[in-house]
Each structure stands twice: as structure tokens, then as C-alpha cells.
Amino acid sequence: MSLTNDIQAAIITAMKAKDKETLSVLRMAKAAISNKQIELGHDLSDDETLAVLASEVKSRNDSIADFKKGKRQDLVEKTEDEIKVLAKYMPEQLTEAELDDLVSQTIQQLNASGLREMGKVMGVLSAKTKGRADGAKVASLVKTKLGAQ
Template sequence: MSLKDRITEDMKAAMRAKDTGRLGTIRLLQAAVKQKEVDERVELDDAAVVGLVDKLIKQRRDSIDAFTKAGRQDLADKEAAEVQVLQAYLPARLSPGEVAAEVKALVAELGASGPGDMGKVMGAARQRLAGKAEMAQVSAAVKAALAG
């Protein structure tokens, strides 16, 4: 079953269970998928949907930070609940050690050395690790690998 089909089935289950919080988040995700498909006139595959989920989670985390700084814990809690629902659609994340190992392998493959190759390594890392690790974590691992 594709990820889009799973999202649709989860939406139906949330409707039956009358779980309005979960239903709202799933509908938001489905709308984002449809919007991207219409804008780009393509059928999204699972990898593209995972990328979209990653983007939505990053937006929610940024909102949580902003709401917390503004003293709006009620809104921060709502965003955190949405993050929990969205994370169910991501593949298992790599541990920091696994990310570092993948990055070291990429640096060796590309023959990269020094901070000037950061862009080249990040482009390849983004391809290989999309959905498997947060890009901020990958970026830190690339900086460490190129510095040492």
C-alpha cells in the first residue's frame, strides 16, 4: 500500500472514530499532497510524500518555538499534537551515529575534503538521507566530517 493510500485509510479511520484532532491533521496533509500534485502536475511517489511530511513537521516545530516564546502554550500544544500525527508517516529515523557513518561514506565516495565541498556533500546527502534523518543533523555531521 502506498503512503498516499495509507493516509486516506487513516483519514477514514479517524472519521469513524470521531477523532477530530487527528482528522484535521490528516486532512491538512492530504491537502498539501494534492496541492503539490496540482501545482507541479505530477503524481507524487512515497519519497516525495515523505519529503512533504518532513517539511510540514519542520513548519510545526518552528511554530512551537514561536508560540512558546510568545507564551501561548495552548497553541504550542496543538502544534505538538500535529507533529505526533505527522511523524507516523515518516520512515524510521537513523541514530546520530548512523547519520555520521553515512556522511563519512558519502565524503569518501565523493572524494570531498574541506569546507568548500559542503554543498556537494549536502546535495548527495539530501538525496540519500531524505526522510531518514533531519537535515540539520545531517548538516552538522557533514561539517564535522569535512573539518576533521
Template sequence: MSLKEQITDDMKSAMRAKEAVKLGTIRLITAAMKQKEVDERVELNDTMILAIIEKMIKQRKDSISQFEAGARQDLADIEKAELAILVAYMPASLSEAEVQAEVAAAVTASGAAGPQDMGKVMAILKPKLAGRADMTAVSGLVKAALTKA
């Protein structure tokens, strides 16, 4: 079952169970998917859907930090509930050791000699780790690995 079909099935079950928060969040996902399909005139695959969900997760995390800084715990709780639903669609995250192993392999495969080759290494890692690791953290690991070299 594709991710798109899974999201549609989850929306139907949320409607039947009258789960308002889950239904609202899933509707946000489907709206973002349809917007991208219309804008780019493409049929979305699982990788593209994961990118959309990853962007939504980042937005929720930013909102949570802003709401908590503004002492609006009620709004932060809503965002946290949406975040939990969004995270459920992401593939299992890699451990720190697995990410470091992938970084080391990519540095070796690209033949990177220093920080100027960071783009080559990230080009190898991005398709492998997208949705499975925080790319900001991966970027930091790559930078650390290349400055040692």
C-alpha cells in the same frame, strides 16, 4: 501499500472513530498533496509525500516555539497534537552514530578535500537521509568533517 493509500485509509478510520484532531491533520496533509499535484502536474510518490510531511513538521515545530514564547500554551498544545500525528508517517529516524557513518562514507565517496566540496557531499547524502535525519544537523556534521580534513 503506498504512503498515499495509508493516509487515505487513516482518514477513513479517523472519520469512523470521530477523532477530530487526527482527521483535521490528515486533511491538511491531503490538501498539501493535492496542491502539489495540481501545481506541478505530477503524481506524487512516497518520497515527495515525505518531503511535504517533513515541511509540515518543521512548520509545527516553529509554531510551537512561537506559541510558547508568546505564552499561548493552548495553541502550542494543538500544534503538538498535530506534530505527533505527522511524525507517525515519517520513517524511523537514524541514530547519531548511523548518521555520522553515512557522512563519513559520503565524504570518502565524493573525494571531498575541504569546505568548498560541501555541495558534493550533501548531494550524496540528501537522497539517502531525507526524512530519516534532520538535514540541518547533517549539514553541520558534514561541515565539521570537512573542516577537519
């Protein structure tokens, strides 16, 4: 069963359970997936669907930062709950240690030495971490490690 079908089944379950919060988040995710399908002109693969879900999670994380600046704890908690719903459909996120090891291994494999090779390292890492780590976090870690060499 595809990820899109899983989300549709979860929408039906949430409707039957009268779980308005979960239903709302899943409907927004389904709408984002549908918009991407229209944009691309074909049904999305699971990888493409994961990319849409990752984008939804990222936008919510950005919103949390803004809500914290505005001292809106109620909205922070609501948005964190939305992320928890979406996280059920995302792959397991890499821990800090796993990400650090992966970055170090990739730098060694490519014999990268210096910031001018960051693009090459990020190209390989983005494929390895797709949907499992925030790109900005990966880029920051790569920049730190390459800058130290």
C-alpha cells in the same frame, strides 16, 4: 497501497472514531498533497508524498520554536501531537549516531577535504537521508566535520 491511499484510509478511520485532532492533521496533510499534485500536474509517487509530509513536519517544528519563544506551552503540546500523527507516515528517523556515521562515511568515500566540497557531500547525503533526517541538521554536521579537516 500508496501512502496517499493510506492517509485517505486513516482520514475515514478518524472520522468514524470521531477523533477530531487526528482528522484535522490528516486533512491538512491531504490538502498539502493535493496542492502539490495540482502544482506538478500528476499523481505523486510515495517519495514525493514523503517530501510533502516532511515539509509539513518541518513547518510544525519551526512553529514549535516560535511558540516556545512566546511561552505558549499549550500550542507547543498541540503542535507536538500533530507531528506525532504525521510521524506515523514517515520513515524511521536516523539517530544522532547513525547520522554521524553516515556523514563520516560519505566524506571518506568522496575524499572531501574542506568546506568548498560541502555541496558535493550534501548532494550525496540528501539522497541517502531523504525523509529520514532534517536537512539543516545534516548540513550543520557536514560543515562541522569538513571545517575540522
